[in-house]
Amino acid sequence: MTDRQPSQSDELLTAYQRAAEIGGRAPSVHNTQPWRWLATRTGLQLRADRSRQLRAADSEGRLLTISCGAALHHARLALHAGGWVPQVKRMPDVRSADALAEITVSGHGTATAQQRRLFDEIDVRHTDRRPTVERKVPHDALELIRQAAADEGASLHWLAEPDLDDLAVAAARANEIGLADAEQRAEMDYWIGGTRPARTGVPSDAVPQTAPQTDVPGRDFGRPGTLDTGHGHARSAVYGLLFTSGDQPGDWLRAGEALSACWLKATDLGVAVLPLSSVVEVPATREILRRMLAGAGYPMLVLRFGLADPDQAPVPGTPRLPAERTTWPGQIPQP
Numbered sequence: 347m348t349d350r351q352p353s354q355s356d357e358l359l360t361a362y363q364r365a366a367e368i369g370g371r372a373p374s375v376h377n378t379q380p381w382r383w384l385a386t387r388t389g390l391q392l393r394a395d396r397s398r399q400l401r402a403a404d405s406e407g408r409l410l411t412i413s414c415g416a417a418l419h420h421a422r423l424a425l426h427a428g429g430w431v432p433q434v435k436r437m438p439d440v441r442s443a444d445a446l447a448e449i450t451v452s453g454h455g456t457a458t459a460q461q462r463r464l465f466d467e468i469d470v471r472h473t474d475r476r477p478t479v480e481r482k483v484p485h486d487a488l489e490l491i492r493q494a495a496a497d498e499g500a501s502l503h504w505l506a507e508p509d510l511d512d513l514a515v516a517a518a519r520a521n522e523i524g525l526a527d528a529e530q531r532a533e534m535d536y537w538i539g540g541t542r543p544a545r546t547g548v549p550s551d552a553v554p555q556t557a558p559q560t561d562v563p564g565r566d567f568g569r570p571g572t573l574d575t576g577h578g579h580a581r582s583a584v585y586g587l588l589f590t591s592g593d594q595p596g597d598w599l600r601a602g603e604a605l606s607a608c609w610l611k612a613t614d615l616g617v618a619v620l621p622l623s624s625v626v627e628v629p630a631t632r633e634i635l636r637r638m639l640a641g642a643g644y645p646m647l648v649l650r651f652g653l654a655d656p657d658q659a660p661v662p663g664t665p666r667l668p669a670e671r672t673t674w675p676g677q678i679p680q681p
C-alpha cells in the first residue's frame with residue numbers, strides 16, 4: 347500500500363472547508379444563518395440563502411447580507427489563522443444578487459497578531475442582551491473598536507445627546523411597528539421559539555425573562571425567554587451607529603465584515619455587544635438614523651457597547667446548523 351502525500355490542492359480544499367465551517371459561527375439576524383458555501387480545490391464561494399431571509403422585516407436583504415458579510419470575515423480570519431493569504435472578490439457576478447463573494451488564496455503567509463487575536467475570539471463572542479454594568483467603556487477601547495470597523499471599510503459614529511434620546515424613541519417605535527405588523531410578527535414568532543429549523547433562531551435561554559432596564563430599548567421579541575437580566579441598568583452603555591458610504595449590496599457586505607471585526611475586537615477587550623436592528627428594518631426609523639449622519643453615509647446597524655457584569659453567569663451559546671446544511675457538496679444548482 348502506498349501512502350499518498352496530500353497535494354496542495356487537497357490541503358486547499360480542507361482549508362476552504364474549514365473556513366466555511368468557521369464562517370458558520372458568525373452572528374446573524376435572528377440566528378437565521380442565511381449563507382451557503384461551496385468549497386472546491388480552486389476556491390470558496392459564498393452565496394445568500396434566501397430560504398432563510400426575513401421576507402417581511404428584511405425584504406431588501408440588507409440584514410441578510412450584513413450577516414453574510416460577518417460570515418465572510420470569519421472565513422477570512424480562518425484562512426489567515428491556517429497560514430494562508432486570502433483574496434476576496436466581492437459581488438463577483440453582476441447577474442446574480444446571491445453571489446456574494448469568491449475567496450481564493452494567493453499563497454502561504456503568517457497571520458498578523460491582530461488577525462490571530464480576532465480569530466481566537468470567534469468562539470468567545472456572543473450577543474449579550476442583559477444590562478451592562480454602570481461603568482463606562484474606556485475611551486481607548488472604543489477607539490480600537492472604531493478602528494477595527496474602519497479597517498474593514500465601514501465607520502462607527504458614536505451617538506451623543508440629543509441623538510441618543512431620538513434613538514431611544516426610534517427604537518421603541520420600531521419595536522411597536524414590527525410587533526403590530528402581522529407578517530413581521532409571524533416571522534419573529536417562527537424564528538424565536540417557533541417551528542424554525544433545528545439549530546437556527548434565537549433560543550429561549552438567550553431571550554430576556556423580563557424587559558432589561560435601559561434607556562434605549564433592545565429588540566422586543568414579543569415573548570419572554572429564560573435569560574436572567576439581573577437588576578442593573580444599561581445607562582452607561584455607549585451606542586455606535588455602523589454606517590457605510592453607499593447603500594448597495596456590496597456596502598451591506600462590507601458592513602457585515604466590519605461588524606465581525608469590531609465585535610471580535612470588543613470581545614478581545616472585554617466589551618459586550620448588542621446589535622439593535624429593528625431601527626434599521628423600519629424605513630421611517632432608518633431615516634431618523636440617516637439624518638443623524640448628516641449626509642456622511644447610510645445606517646447599517648446600531649450597536650450597543652458596554653462592560654458586562656463579571657458576576658453574571660455566561661450567556662449560553664446559540665446553536666449553529668451542521669455544515670452539510672450550509673454547504674453544497676458539488677456544483678451550485680442553477681436557478
Ligand SMILES: Cc1cc2nc3c(=O)[nH]c(=O)nc-3n(C[C@H](O)[C@H](O)[C@H](O)COP(=O)(O)O)c2cc1C
Binds near residue numbers: 548624663
Ligand atoms: C445583522 C444582525 C442584526 C441583529 N439584530 C439583533 C437585534 O435587533 N436584537 C438582538 O437582540 N440581537 C440581534 N442580533 C444578534 C443575533 O440575534 C445573534 O447574532 C444570533 O442570535 C446568534 O447569537 P450569538 O451572536 O450569541 O452567536 C443581530 C445580529 C446580526 C448579525
